[in-house]
Amino acid sequence: MSSATPPPSSSDASPAPADSASVSPTAPISDSPAHAPSPLRHRAVAAAVAQGLVGPATPVAGLLDVAGICRSAAELRAAFEEFTAPGTPVLHAFAVKAASLVPVLRLLAGEGLGCEVAGPGELALARAAGVPPARTVLDSPAKTPAELREALALGIAVNADSFGELARLDALTGSAPTGSPLGLRVNPQLGGGSIGAMSTATGTSKFGVPLRDEDVRDRVVQAFLDRPWLTRLHVHVGSQGMPLELMADGVRVLYELAEEINERAGRPQVTTLDIGGGLPVNFASDEVAPSYRTYARLLHTSVPGLFDGRYGLVTEFGRSLLAKHGVVLARVEYAKSAGGRRIAVTHAGAQVATRTVFAPDSWPVRVAAYDAQGLLKSGDPVAQDVAGPCCFAGDLVARDRPLPLLEPGDHVALLDTGAYYFSTHFAYNSLPRPGVYGYAPDPDGGLRWATVRTAQELDDLVAESGGAHGDALTRLRATHSSA
Incomplete structure (x- = not known):
C-alpha cells in the first residue's frame, strides 16, 4: 500500500x-x-x-x-545484554503462537530474534519467514514421531516434555545422528498465578516433568547421565497473571538442577538453560510494566550464576513483545x-x-x-x-x-x-x-x-469449510440407500 x-x-x-x-x-x-x-x-x-x-x-x-515492535525487541536484547557476561550465547526465540503471521516473524528475525514453535504449523511459518533452524526451538507436549524426525533432520533445538518423549528420542537419535541441541522441560511445581489456564507450574500441570513428584528429580539426573547428548534444561512457569518473583523462582530451580547434573556428571554436560517467557502485560494503561530490564535485574539478583557465562541462555517471550x-x-x-x-x-x-x-x-x-x-x-x-x-x-x-x-x-x-x-x-x-x-x-x-x-474472502472460507466436497455425504447417502 x-x-x-x-x-x-x-x-x-x-x-x-x-x-x-x-x-x-x-x-x-x-x-x-x-x-x-x-x-x-x-x-x-x-x-x-x-x-x-x-x-x-x-x-x-x-x-x-512496526516501530513499536522493533522497539520492544531492542529493549529485550538490551535488558539481557546489560547483565550477561560478554560472549554468552543468548537466543531470544519469539513464541510464534502469540502472532502467527509470517511478516511479523520475519520482522523480528531482522531484529535478532528466533522462533519458539509448538507444532508443525508454527514451524512451517517460521521457515517461511526465513528463520534458520539454528535459531528455532521446538516445544510441545504432544510431538509426533514425524515432527521429531523433521526437527532432528533440520538441526532444530528440541525440548522433550516427558520421559516418554526421551525414550522416543533415544530411538530416533540412535537410528539417525542429529546436530539438534536436545533438552528436557521440567515443571518446578511452584504453584499458579491469578489465571489458572496460564499457569504451567502447578502440581498437576500437563507440561514438563514434575520435579517434586516422588523420585522424579533423581530420574531426571540419571536421564542426563545416561544420555551425553542431552545438554539443555527448559522451564516455563507461566504467562499472564504470574508474579515475577514466581517466574524467577522457577529459573532458580532450573539453575540449581543444572548445577547438580553437572556436578554428578563431573563435566559441564548442561550447557544451555531455556528459561521460557511469559512476561505479563499491563492491560490497564499505555505504560509498559513490568519491563524486560526489571525482569532481567530480578533474575540477576535471584540467580546470579545464570549470567556468569557458564550457560547459554534461551528465552521465549511472546505477548510482551507484541x-x-x-x-x-x-x-x-x-x-x-x-x-x-x-x-x-x-x-x-x-x-x-x-x-x-x-x-x-x-x-x-x-x-x-x-x-x-x-x-x-x-x-x-x-x-x-x-x-x-x-x-x-x-x-x-x-x-x-x-x-x-x-x-x-x-x-x-x-x-x-x-x-x-x-x-x-x-x-x-x-x-x-x-x-x-x-x-x-x-x-x-x-x-x-x-x-x-x-x-x-468468502470463497476462501467456503473452500476451507469443505466446499470442494459439497456432495460427498449426499453420495454416501445414495450408496447406503441402494445397498
Whole structure:
C-alpha cells in the first residue's frame, strides 16, 4: 500500500479516550488511562479509515505498529545484554503462537530474534519467514514421531516434555545422528498465578516433568547421565497473571538442577538453560510494566550464576513483545438501548477477542472511541456495552463501559491487542478472518502501510469449510440407500 497522511485534524492533541481496563478483576476501571495514548496510534486509526482499510465493506481490521515492535525487541536484547557476561550465547526465540503471521516473524528475525514453535504449523511459518533452524526451538507436549524426525533432520533445538518423549528420542537419535541441541522441560511445581489456564507450574500441570513428584528429580539426573547428548534444561512457569518473583523462582530451580547434573556428571554436560517467557502485560494503561530490564535485574539478583557465562541462555517471550503495538479497529454498525443500557454493535467480538469475551475478568481490553472519520470522540462518557457480531448474548468486549456516546458509523479500537488477537481467530458464525496491516512513520510526516495478512474472502472460507466436497455425504447417502 502507498504512503498516506490522514486528513488534517487536532487528533494528536485530543484528550485520551474515556476508557480503560484492569489486569485483574479487583483493580478499578478508571475513565482514562494512566498515560495518554500514542499520537501515532491516533494517526494510524485516522489513516486506516481514510484509506478504507476499515469501512462499510471491510468493517474490522488489525493494525500493527512496526516501530513499536522493533522497539520492544531492542529493549529485550538490551535488558539481557546489560547483565550477561560478554560472549554468552543468548537466543531470544519469539513464541510464534502469540502472532502467527509470517511478516511479523520475519520482522523480528531482522531484529535478532528466533522462533519458539509448538507444532508443525508454527514451524512451517517460521521457515517461511526465513528463520534458520539454528535459531528455532521446538516445544510441545504432544510431538509426533514425524515432527521429531523433521526437527532432528533440520538441526532444530528440541525440548522433550516427558520421559516418554526421551525414550522416543533415544530411538530416533540412535537410528539417525542429529546436530539438534536436545533438552528436557521440567515443571518446578511452584504453584499458579491469578489465571489458572496460564499457569504451567502447578502440581498437576500437563507440561514438563514434575520435579517434586516422588523420585522424579533423581530420574531426571540419571536421564542426563545416561544420555551425553542431552545438554539443555527448559522451564516455563507461566504467562499472564504470574508474579515475577514466581517466574524467577522457577529459573532458580532450573539453575540449581543444572548445577547438580553437572556436578554428578563431573563435566559441564548442561550447557544451555531455556528459561521460557511469559512476561505479563499491563492491560490497564499505555505504560509498559513490568519491563524486560526489571525482569532481567530480578533474575540477576535471584540467580546470579545464570549470567556468569557458564550457560547459554534461551528465552521465549511472546505477548510482551507484541501486545502494546496492535489495535483491532472496528466499525460501529448499529447503536440501541435495552433495559436502559446503551449498546454499540460492532464487528469486533468473539471471533477476534475470544479470551476477552469468554473470560473478561482475566482478559479485559481497553476500548477507545473514534468518530466516522477516525478521530477521537469527545463528550461526556456514557455507560455502554460494546458488542460484537456473533450470535450469542455474551459476545461483548466491554460491559457498562464509560465512553463518549457511540453512534452508527463511528469506530471502536480495542487496544493492546497486538498479541494473540490476530492469531487465534474463532470461526464462530463463519466470520472471515480480518485483514492485518502494519504501519510506520515516513520521513515526510505521513504513514506508510503494508499488508501483513489479506482479509479472508468468502470463497476462501467456503473452500476451507469443505466446499470442494459439497456432495460427498449426499453420495454416501445414495450408496447406503441402494445397498
